[in-house]
Amino acid sequence: MEPARRKEPALTAESLASDIADILGRFGVAPSRYSGVGRTIASPITGEGLGTVADSTPAAVEAAIARAADAFRAWRLVPAPRRGEFVRLIGEELRAAKADLGRVVTLEVGKVPSEGEGEVQEMIDICDFAVGLSRQLQGLAIPSERPDHRLMEQWHPAGVVGVITAFNFPVAVWSWNAALALVCGDPVLWKPSEKTPLTALAVEALVARAAARFGGVPDGLVQVVTGGREVGAALVDDPRIAVVSATGSTRMGRVVGERVARRFGRAILELGGNNASIVTPSADLDLAVRAIAFGAMGTAGQRCTTLRRLFVHDTIYDALVPRLAAVYRTVSVGNPLAGPVLVGPLVDAAAGAAMDGALAAARALGAAVTGGEAVAAPGAAGGCYRRPALVEMPAQQGPMLEETFAPILYVLRYGDFAEAIELQNAVVQGLSSSIFTTDFREAEGFLSAAGSDCGIANVNMGTSGAEIGGAFGGEKETGGGRESGSDAWKGYMRRMTSAINYGRSLPLAQGVRFDVE
């Protein structure tokens, strides 16, 4: 039988809205959740409304937190591998819905289709990872210094996890947290970006399907509350939320981190980046051009790991930078639904204005700019389209020291390797970094304790496009949090150390004596 054909790409706002309503309806989202009184959710593709989503009221948020706290009491007692089975079913639902959910991401965030679907694939991958993890939440057996004693460590569920997400990875970041939290025994209460609640409602419906197939889960195990920072703040301040995982700007993280610390809660902060690559004289330039292009222009420069600064050795500057400039002049920019393009829209007009402002500031400092101009996208007049900008800087200063969430790549010459490392580390953010070299001393030096100061450091690839198997996160003002693979699961559990005396005497540690009659 021929597979069902996808509908032709829709170009009018009305058809974008009906397209998304069609998908949400099939997922089982009640129309009242995305129509009626509420915030208008604009598609970056055309700038027009996809639907309206009401902010959760304070009473609704309070009720959601209370339900999550109740769910914790039940879910923590479900054996971890059984919790993994629920996550396995979520992964199955995501597999079946990959094309549809990817399209919701494209419509709501403006990502090109392969990146929209790639984001869903990342969700599937972390579910698979978490299923295996559900049988590996292991503690340690530790040799005791006392006779007839056993010393051990266990990991227990931490409690409700509040997840606050940014617009640019509207569903993948939730899944990095949720898949781990659920197998760890924690309910998940999600406050998506106010720009992207429709993807969250879609995911909530898919999770409900998985819950039905699982045979039911505690009421309130996985919930979504919608709205802006006030709704996020209610999660941040509530002591019933054991872990607050917040992804977004450093400005947001500074507030959230302080508030969670004030109540001695646990925060996982995933904040802004100002990521750099170094291109050394021995680099494979063909490979470097492709990697730099994807790192700097992919997702229209709206990834936390987007390449924003490039340090090029003097001796290869004239071989590399004109090649990059040619790519910048010709890369396809436009409506991601109208045909194959590599660079879609910025999220909104404010993002375009921020890009224009940063380029003006760079020009005022003497920079030479290739690209950066507004692009007219057929059928998408209300979207904000910009040609990515390659900005040759006289020094690392001004806007180069900031994260402007747009496709701007600042380029600077360097003379010696130590200087390049110093320039790369001389910003307040510490998320991702990379080096292009075939000299193993440079590669290993870059990865050494004296090299990159970032949470992610790659060799012969760009700064973005991380896999879920590694721990994801960054240092300094990127917040220090780790999510996703490796042992990031420990952030969602509490550690219990236990000493067990199976003898008849009471030897004290460190030889301390305390003899009473």
Ligand code: NAD
């Ligand atoms: P943002 O900071 O504007 O918003 C992020 C989320 O935080 C939203 O849900 C928002 O409602 C909420 N929020 C804002 N202020 C809050 C407050 N005071 N209390 C509680 N919640 C609050 O960020 P954005 O524009 O949506 O996303 C872009 C930013 O996110 C960039 O800086 C990017 O680098 C960063 N980001 C980081 C990572 C990472 O893993 N390090 C991943 C994706 C995006």
